[in-house]
Amino acid sequence: MFGLEKRDTLLLGVVIVLTLFAPFILNPFPADSGLAQFNAGYPDLMQRFVIFGIFAIGFNILFGLTGYLSFGHAAFLGVGSYSAVWMFKLLSYNVVPALVLAVIMAGLFSALIGYISLRRSGIYFSILTLAFAQMSFNLAYSVLTPITNGETGLQIYTSDPQYLQSVDAPSFPNLFGAAMNSSTTLFFGGWTFTFSVGYYFCAVFLILAFYLAIRIFRSPFGMMLRAVKSNQQRMNYTGLNTRPYTLAAFVISGMYAGLAGGLLAAMDPLAGAERMQWTASGEVVLMTILGGAGTLIGPVLGAGFIKYFENIFAKINDNVLHGWFAFMPDGIEDAMVAIIHPFVGKGWHLTLGLLFMLVVIFLPGGLVEGGQRLGRVFRRRDKNAGSVEADAAQQRSEAAE
Amino acid sequence: MAILEVKNVGKRFGGLQALSDVNLSVAENSVHAIIGPNGAGKSTLLNCLVGKLIPDTGSVMFDGQSVLGRKPYEINQMGISRVFQTPEIFGDLTVMENMLIPCLAKRDGAFQLNGWSRVVGQRDMIDKAEEMLRDMRMIDKRHMPAASMSRGDKRRLEIAMCLAQDPRLLLLDEPTAGMARADTNNTIDLLKQIKDERDITIAIIEHDMHVVFSLAERITVLAQGTPLVEDTPDRIKGHPKVREAYLGESQDAA
Numbered sequence: 001m002f003g004l005e006k007r008d009t010l011l012l013g014v015v016i017v018l019t020l021f022a023p024f025i026l027n028p029f030p031a032d033s034g035l036a037q038f039n040a041g042y043p044d045l046m047q048r049f050v051i052f053g054i055f056a057i058g059f060n061i062l063f064g065l066t067g068y069l070s071f072g073h074a075a076f077l078g079v080g081s082y083s084a085v086w087m088f089k090l091l092s093y094n095v096v097p098a099l100v101l102a103v104i105m106a107g108l109f110s111a112l113i114g115y116i117s118l119r120r121s122g123i124y125f126s127i128l129t130l131a132f133a134q135m136s137f138n139l140a141y142s143v144l145t146p147i148t149n150g151e152t153g154l155q156i157y158t159s160d161p162q163y164l165q166s167v168d169a170p171s172f173p174n175l176f177g178a179a180m181n182s183s184t185t186l187f188f189g190g191w192t193f194t195f196s197v198g199y200y201f202c203a204v205f206l207i208l209a210f211y212l213a214i215r216i217f218r219s220p221f222g223m224m225l226r227a228v229k230s231n232q233q234r235m236n237y238t239g240l241n242t243r244p245y246t247l248a249a250f251v252i253s254g255m256y257a258g259l260a261g262g263l264l265a266a267m268d269p270l271a272g273a274e275r276m277q278w279t280a281s282g283e284v285v286l287m288t289i290l291g292g293a294g295t296l297i298g299p300v301l302g303a304g305f306i307k308y309f310e311n312i313f314a315k316i317n318d319n320v321l322h323g324w325f326a327f328m329p330d331g332i333e334d335a336m337v338a339i340i341h342p343f344v345g346k347g348w349h350l351t352l353g354l355l356f357m358l359v360v361i362f363l364p365g366g367l368v369e370g371g372q373r374l375g376r377v378f379r380r381r382d383k384n385a386g387s388v389e390a391d392a393a394q395q396r397s398e399a400a401e
Numbered sequence: 402m403a404i405l406e407v408k409n410v411g412k413r414f415g416g417l418q419a420l421s422d423v424n425l426s427v428a429e430n431s432v433h434a435i436i437g438p439n440g441a442g443k444s445t446l447l448n449c450l451v452g453k454l455i456p457d458t459g460s461v462m463f464d465g466q467s468v469l470g471r472k473p474y475e476i477n478q479m480g481i482s483r484v485f486q487t488p489e490i491f492g493d494l495t496v497m498e499n500m501l502i503p504c505l506a507k508r509d510g511a512f513q514l515n516g517w518s519r520v521v522g523q524r525d526m527i528d529k530a531e532e533m534l535r536d537m538r539m540i541d542k543r544h545m546p547a548a549s550m551s552r553g554d555k556r557r558l559e560i561a562m563c564l565a566q567d568p569r570l571l572l573l574d575e576p577t578a579g580m581a582r583a584d585t586n587n588t589i590d591l592l593k594q595i596k597d598e599r600d601i602t603i604a605i606i607e608h609d610m611h612v613v614f615s616l617a618e619r620i621t622v623l624a625q626g627t628p629l630v631e632d633t634p635d636r637i638k639g640h641p642k643v644r645e646a647y648l649g650e651s652q653d654a655a
Contacts, residue, residue, distance in 0.1 A: 003519060220505055220523060221516040223494070227502050230491040237451070237489070238503050239477035239566065244512035252516075 008214050011296060015210050019203040022046055023193045030190030034323070037315060040308055043183055043196035044267075048307045050199070050206040051263045056287040056299030057206075057213050058256020062249045063285070064294035065222060067229035069126045071281050072113065072133030076106040076254040078140060078276030080261025082147070085154045085271045088173060092165035093269075095173050095180070095201070099262040106258020107251055114250035118243060121232070133281050140273035153272035173266040175201060180266055198267050205263060206300075209256060214296060216252070225249050257284075290359055292366030301367045306352065313348035404429040404570060404602050405450070410459035412445055419445045420456065420626045427570070427619075432596060432603045434613045437623035438647055443606045444486075446623070447574055450604075451483050452476045463570065478510070482563035484573045488555035490562065492548030496539060499547045499558055500530035503565040530565070537561045537591075553584035557591065564595065571595075573605040577612050589615050614638070622646065 004012065018025065027041030040046070059073055080102035087098035117128040140148040148154055170179040175197070183196035216222045227235055228242050235242045265271055274280070283306065291302025321340055325333040343351045363369045407425040411418070420442045427433045437443050448454040450461055452473040461468045468476050477483075491499050504526045521527075534540045537557050542550065547558060556576060563571060576592075577585040589612055596603060596616075607613045613620065613634070620637045622629040624646040630637065637643055 005521070215519075216516045218519055218521070219516045220501075220518060220520055221514060223498055223502065223520055224505075226494060227491045227498075230493040231489055233485075234489040234491060234562075235502075236473045237477055237483050238506050238562070239474050239510075240502075240506050241472070241474050241512060248512075248514055248516075 016207055019206055023195055027193055031192040032190055043194055043199050045311050046199045047202050047267050049304045050202040051260050052303040052307055053206050053300040054209045055257055055260035055284055056303040057209050058253040059284045060288050060299040062253040063288055065225035066246050066249050070129040071126050072129035073257050073284055074280035075133040075136040075276050076110050076257035077261035079109045080106045080258035081265040081271035081275055082154055084262040084265035085269055088156050088269050089160040092162050093173050095175055095266045102262025103255050103258045107255045110251050110254020114247050118246050134278055137273055137276040140276055153270050155270040173269050202263050290366055292368030295368040298366050298368040309348055309352050313344050313351055316344035402429050404464055406462040408460045410456045412456045418626055422627055425621055427604055429602055431618045432616050434617035434620045435606050436613055441623040442626040443623055447606055480569035482566055482568035482571050484559055484563055484576055486574045486578050488559040490547045490555055490559050496545055496547050497543040500533055503562045504529050507566045533561050533565055570602045575607055577609055592616055
């Protein structure tokens with residue numbers, strides 16, 4: 001279906017179901033229960049899941065397929081955000097022109113940076129992209145203040161022209177009138193489910209982005225990219241110039257990043273230079289490796305994983321911990337809180353770092369490899385269980401005779 | 402008629418004159434071997450032919466056109482394919498994908514942004530790749546990762562990948578280095594078969610005299626960066642200069 005192999009269609013189906021039902025799936029705990037703080041099914045966080053999922057899918061097309069490790073992809077995310085906000089300022093709050101310009105600008109920008117950086121490979125390529133991204137960050141932060149509004153960040157003022165903004169249109173990014181921040185809430189028993197326009201808008205893009213990634217992975221172009229990663233020398237001696245392939249992959253992943261940046265601005269119409277900083281570039285590398293570089297679903301899982309930690313673990317403070325361990329005697333309670341304290345709240349990076357180390361050491365293929373191993377264990381158990389049942393059935397039939 | 406004409410080629414690395422005044426002419430549809438002791442400049446010469454190195458002096462003409470200043474992929478497009486000393490294949494890809502890439506490269510000629518079409522949809526290319534694999538008796542291994550094959554199989558795959566591009570000149574750099582006797586003989590048979598079935602010129606650099614004398618029609622002996630003699634295998638065997646270059650003073654001792 002859709003020009004895909006059976007397995008890929010299944011994978012796409014799983015992604016569609018997961019994204020469309022995410023408001024339910026990510027809200028397993030009733031709103032008034034003690035575990036409600038582990039719920040991730042609120043629009044703001046779900047939007048981050050899918051937007052950074054798109055970012056990571058695109059990054060994986062470069063890193064996962066060609067092996068070129070870019071440390072500057074956040075620059076394209078930032079370019080996308082700035083472009084989108086400028087469209088809001090100049091034209092209207094409609095997201096369509098904003099996203100179109102975000103993708104185009106990120107594509108042009110990545111073509112320029114890619115053209116220069118791809119003259120080198122390996123660590124030199126990584127350093128070049130890092131240098132370009134930091135230059136972009138500094139440009140945005142200070143030099144280009146007239147365009148980026150410097151450290152304040154680019155935002156929309158009532159004095160902005162907005163030539164195409166009609167009077168009755170919402171004064172928030174919207175898709176032909178449907179504002180991104182509008183939502184409906186469903187109360188069901190103790191549960192609260194929120195469905196927001198913004199989330200579903202982003203989810204549609206995630207599904208499209210994922211579908212396009214599958215097509216690229218299974219295309220001759222994708223095969224050539226994997227060949228570049230595997231043996232660049234043989235590519236050269238097969239009559240193929242590898243530069244156009246790597247540049248195309250770089251630009252495609254830059255455009256994915258631009259789309260993600262544009263969506264970020266559409267969810268919250270402001271853009272700051274910190275979005276382009278090297279830590280943001282590093283984050284997408286972590287997402288891709290954590291989930292499984294070179295796999296289709298891995299980057300999405302990695303993005304979800306990291307954003308979940310960033311938002312959920314960071315919210316656990318000492319009061320919450322004391323609440324958890326209140327049933328213990330005072331001395332032990334304080335000791336438990338003291339032990340866990342460094343790993344939550346502001347220390348969530350520490351937990352993430354430990355998990356990242358565990359994954360890289362024990363599951364070099366990322367979370368996807370973990371899933372495959374689990375799958376294999378269960379399949380073996382199923383087979384065993386199946387044979388046991390068959391034996392039992394045979395014994396029963398023998399006994400009946 | 403000569404398909405490859407090397408004239409007065411010299412190459413210097415710092416204080417080392419790796420090649421000096423090399424003249425070599427490879428006749429079309431022949432098998433030409435280049436032999437010589439270690440450090441004679443065989444690999445340097447080969448690298449000058451494929452664009453990996455640019456000689457300091459002289460000229461290299463392939464089929465009437467100069468190869469100097471062209472990139473390896475451009476020289477490959479002219480019709481020169483190279484087999485490496487250690488097989489250079491796409492180890493992470495399957496055998497079938499390894500075979501498909503040169504087929505697609507030959508068909509497309511240059512970069513194609515075909516990110517929307519499907520590999521499984523390239524029916525004619527898959528048929529061609531399968532046929533090549535069947536010829537090499539590797540069709541049953543087509544779903545294996547190429548890196549997991551034996552050394553001999555990797556070599557056969559690499560040769561098949563080069564042939565898929567219908568090259569006019571096949572350059573082999575010690576194709577049997579590190580191979581067991583049986584694999585070496587298989588490779589010799591394979592190369593003989595290729596020569597019989599195709600309009601192809603083969604230039605081979607080799608250490609193993611058994612391989613050289615079973616394949617070559619002409620032999621150039623290289624020593625200290627210069628061609629010593631060029632002749633037929635029979636005449637090379639007994640040539641005093643060649644014995645001297647290879648055996649040095651130990652000849653007297655024996």
